[in-house]
Amino acid sequence: MQIVLPPPAGFIPLALPLAEHNATNAYATALSGVNHLLPGVKVALYMLYENISDHTMITGRRLFANEQSQIHFVNVSEWMTTYKPTHLETTDRTVFYRLAIPTLFARFPRIIYVDDDIFFKACPSLLYYSVPRTAQIGATRDLLLIPAQTSGFHIPEVIAGGAQLIDYHRGALGVLKSDDYFQDGILIFNTLTINSSQAEECGQLCNTLFWMNEQDILNRVFYSHVHFIHQNWNVCCGPGCAEASQLLPTSWKNIYDEGLVNPFAVHFTGSPKPWNGWNGPYAEQFRQLFDNVSKVAL
Structure with a gap:
C-alpha cells in the first residue's frame, strides 16, 4: 500500500478530504489556513481522494503551488x-479517509487532519x-454531545440495542468517561507513535456498525491515548448548535461561549452549511473564501 513521504523541512503537513462534490469548500478550508500563516510558516497540503477530475487538481495547484504552500x-x-x-x-465515503x-x-x-467544513482563524502551525x-x-472534546449523557x-x-x-460509549467503544469522547473534525496524528495493529484496527472496524461512524472508531482505537487541545480549535457552529449549548453544564457552557468569541478554528457542523444556505457566526467570512475558490476554478 502507498506510503507517502514527508514534506521538506519547514512545511507543516495538513490533510483534507477531497471529492468533486466538496472540492470548493475543501479548498476554501485550506485557503483559510494559508491566509492565517504566521511569517515564515509554510504548509504542505495532502488532499485525500478516490476519483477527482484533472480540472479539480489544476484548480488546487493554481491556489496552493506557491512559496507559502504546496499541494x-x-x-x-487502495485503502x-x-x-x-x-x-x-447516512454518511459520505470521504468521512473514512482520515x-x-x-x-x-x-x-x-506528525500530521494535521481537518474536515472540509473548517474555517481557520489562527495559524495551523500553532x-x-x-x-x-x-x-x-x-483532539477536542465533543462538547455539544455532553448533555446527551x-x-x-x-x-x-x-x-447496540438502543443503549443510553x-x-x-462504555460498552461498544471502551470510552469509560464520556466527557473524554473526542470530536474528529480537527485532529493531530502523532503517526510515529501509532503502532501497526492500531492502524489495522482503524481499517478493520470500517465495516462495523457504529452510531457516529469513523468518529466512534477513532475513539475506540485511541481512547486513553488522546491529548485534549484547546477547545477553541474546534468551535462547532451550525444548525442546532446554539440550542444545544444552552443545555451544557455551566463550566462547559462558558468554554463554548469563549470559543465563539475567540475561535482558533470554526467547524460548520450539521446541515445546511454556509455555502448552501446557513447564516450564522463566521458563515459570511467562509462564503467569501468559497467565492474566491470558485473564481479560480472557472
Whole structure:
C-alpha cells in the first residue's frame, strides 16, 4: 500500500478530504489556513481522494503551488478497497479517509487532519505544535454531545440495542468517561507513535456498525491515548448548535461561549452549511473564501 513521504523541512503537513462534490469548500478550508500563516510558516497540503477530475487538481495547484504552500494529491482508493467501509446510508465515503492516515502517513512524525467544513482563524502551525510527542492523537472534546449523557438519550435501536449514550460509549467503544469522547473534525496524528495493529484496527472496524461512524472508531482505537487541545480549535457552529449549548453544564457552557468569541478554528457542523444556505457566526467570512475558490476554478 502507498506510503507517502514527508514534506521538506519547514512545511507543516495538513490533510483534507477531497471529492468533486466538496472540492470548493475543501479548498476554501485550506485557503483559510494559508491566509492565517504566521511569517515564515509554510504548509504542505495532502488532499485525500478516490476519483477527482484533472480540472479539480489544476484548480488546487493554481491556489496552493506557491512559496507559502504546496499541494499533493493522495489516492486512498487502495485503502478503501482493502477495508470496504459499509453502512454508508447516512454518511459520505470521504468521512473514512482520515482513518487511512496512520497507514498512508506512517513515516510522518506528525500530521494535521481537518474536515472540509473548517474555517481557520489562527495559524495551523500553532495547532501542529499543540500536542506532546507522547500522545498519539490530539483532539477536542465533543462538547455539544455532553448533555446527551444525562438526558436519557438513547442511540438508535439497530445500534447496540438502543443503549443510553453513556452505556454505549462504555460498552461498544471502551470510552469509560464520556466527557473524554473526542470530536474528529480537527485532529493531530502523532503517526510515529501509532503502532501497526492500531492502524489495522482503524481499517478493520470500517465495516462495523457504529452510531457516529469513523468518529466512534477513532475513539475506540485511541481512547486513553488522546491529548485534549484547546477547545477553541474546534468551535462547532451550525444548525442546532446554539440550542444545544444552552443545555451544557455551566463550566462547559462558558468554554463554548469563549470559543465563539475567540475561535482558533470554526467547524460548520450539521446541515445546511454556509455555502448552501446557513447564516450564522463566521458563515459570511467562509462564503467569501468559497467565492474566491470558485473564481479560480472557472
